[in-house]
Amino acid sequence: MKDEVRDRLAREFRGTTNYREPMKNHTSIRIGGQADVFLKPIDLEDLKAVLKIATEEDLPVMLLGAGSNTLVRDAGIRGFVITSLSLQKQEIVSQNEETADIFCEAGVKISAFVQMAAEKGLSGCESLIGIPGTMGGAIFMNAGARGIEIKDIVREITFLDVQGTLHTVLRDKLEFGYRHLKLPRGAIILSGIFRLTKKDPQEVEETVRNYQKVRAETQPLNYPSLGSVFKNPESTKKGEVVSKAGELIEECGLKGVRVGGARVSEKHANFIVNEKQATAKDVVVLINLVRDKVKEKTGVLLETEVKILGEDT
Numbered sequence: 001m002k003d004e005v006r007d008r009l010a011r012e013f014r015g016t017t018n019y020r021e022p023m024k025n026h027t028s029i030r031i032g033g034q035a036d037v038f039l040k041p042i043d044l045e046d047l048k049a050v051l052k053i054a055t056e057e058d059l060p061v062m063l064l065g066a067g068s069n070t071l072v073r074d075a076g077i078r079g080f081v082i083t084s085l086s087l088q089k090q091e092i093v094s095q096n097e098e099t100a101d102i103f104c105e106a107g108v109k110i111s112a113f114v115q116m117a118a119e120k121g122l123s124g125c126e127s128l129i130g131i132p133g134t135m136g137g138a139i140f141m142n143a144g145a146r147g148i149e150i151k152d153i154v155r156e157i158t159f160l161d162v163q164g165t166l167h168t169v170l171r172d173k174l175e176f177g178y179r180h181l182k183l184p185r186g187a188i189i190l191s192g193i194f195r196l197t198k199k200d201p202q203e204v205e206e207t208v209r210n211y212q213k214v215r216a217e218t219q220p221l222n223y224p225s226l227g228s229v230f231k232n233p234e235s236t237k238k239g240e241v242v243s244k245a246g247e248l249i250e251e252c253g254l255k256g257v258r259v260g261g262a263r264v265s266e267k268h269a270n271f272i273v274n275e276k277q278a279t280a281k282d283v284v285v286l287i288n289l290v291r292d293k294v295k296e297k298t299g300v301l302l303e304t305e306v307k308i309l310g311e312d313t
């Protein structure tokens, strides 16, 4: 990184700066080359300061939450990687007899949000327990489980555009899709407000525990992974609606298939696990192998849910 950029960061930025930071330390699959600069701003002003430096120095910026849906290639990421993890505020901002609205910043972990809601007897997000991302990542991805998605509970979001201008957008103006939210390029989600329904706290906590149990029974949580690698296809196969990518992968006999240290999970065919110090290349080759075999055998072209970023070695 140029000396001018280092000097400016030292002068104008108050958060934490790590040069040549291994991204494997910041992704759930424990894979990824170095980011040129990894930055943890302490507040909104600090975030704006770093975006200003990036714009003026013509450096690319990537926003990272918990890295639980992101595969970083082996040669890492050029420019700035900014983490949202210092944005940790969550609180009830309004309520009536039936519902409560919770303000939640982007860096709050999804499970912390669900736990907080459960303790207060607020229902509507129980099935999101165990998704290892942040609420910012969940909004960006329209994360969901067991029929509930972020779009079902969000009332509004606030984001920063690349010019450093704040925008608050109400739910009916947000264009959510399957594991997708349409946002201006480079937008950084800062927070959201979520509406949940009041219920008996014990009942909500019990539901959360049950969802946790189901997750542990059906997902390979003992290995690093990225969750579901492929989106569930919306196309049809032999006239039937195909709903589960995992079922197609299993049907093609691909469970347990390995490339280097990466392996298609035996427990959940749509998970690729980092079994033995896999490289990003191992994972990408395995993703392509699975996609090709499923296309060849079933005619369905799977689309990746995980974001693959950075440069190859």
Ligand SMILES: Cc1cc2nc3c(=O)[nH]c(=O)nc-3n(C[C@H](O)[C@H](O)[C@H](O)COP(=O)(O)OP(=O)(O)OC[C@H]3O[C@@H](n4cnc5c(N)ncnc54)[C@H](O)[C@@H]3O)c2cc1C
Pocket (backbone or CB within 6 Å): 028, 062, 063, 064, 065, 066, 067, 068, 069, 070, 084, 106, 130, 131, 132, 133, 134, 135, 136, 137, 138, 139, 140, 141, 142, 143, 144, 145, 187, 188, 189, 190, 219, 221, 225, 226, 227, 228, 307
């Ligand atoms: C074991 C396991 C189970 C999982 N189960 C589920 C599941 O049931 N349902 C589901 O939907 N997903 C699941 N996932 C995937 C993942 O946890 C979710 O997609 C989660 O919402 C990603 O959040 P994150 O903070 O980790 O995002 P990251 O991986 O850090 O980022 C993902 C994308 O979002 C962008 N992004 C992140 N934060 C922001 C922000 N503040 N502003 C703008 N852009 C941002 C990033 O730039 C990137 O493009 C699972 C993953 C694992 C490892």
